[in-house]
Amino acid sequence: GEDVEQSLFLSVREGDSSVINCTYTDSSSTYLYWYKQEPGAGLQLLTYIFSNMDMKQDQRLTVLLNKKDKHLSLRIADTQTGDSAIYFCAESDNAGNMLTFGGGTRLMVKP
């Protein structure tokens, strides 16, 4: 079955850039997503990318997709303490159905 993997933890200093990485195995993935989850809360969609794109930028967020290596990354520029949360990558098929989530990366931003 599909498998999505992420590193568990990332610590950065306020103002630095954060890069969260994700690998997936399903070559038929059509949409790839990044979600943010703050403690005790649901998931907030940050951004998504179609599998035929290499890069997408949205304000402080940059998503890079290497389809050949099945590698997805999320770069957060000028990381703030409010960015501290768990970040999940996820992938879905072309119908946008079932999302397969990675295990989540806990980002800690130190002042």
Add this chain to the structure above:
Amino acid sequence: GAVVSQHPSWVICKSGTSVKIECRSLDFQATTMFWYRQFPKQSLMLMATSNEGSKATYEQGVEKDKFLINHASLTLSTLTVTSAHPEDSSFYICSARDLVGSLYEQYFGPGTRLTVT
């Protein structure tokens, strides 16, 4: 943006009782809603896909007689945990897909924390 609510936000129940969790799309109609389960410090696992007016589709390993899902309207889906046991304690999150929106976007509710004593 689209808003999805869940009720209750947390619930404590005794072993053997049943608990109903509601998921509502507040400002849009959702033909499809999804139910996820999240254990502490773990990722979300899809439990079932719920389509309005039809039976839910359960993922492998999820007991449909234990986790009853009803999607009676375009704005409401319910998950009932029947005869709950301590191992059912978890964070349950629903998501909804807009009827006229993009297929790729699901809107998530804030989650319901269930504790079974």
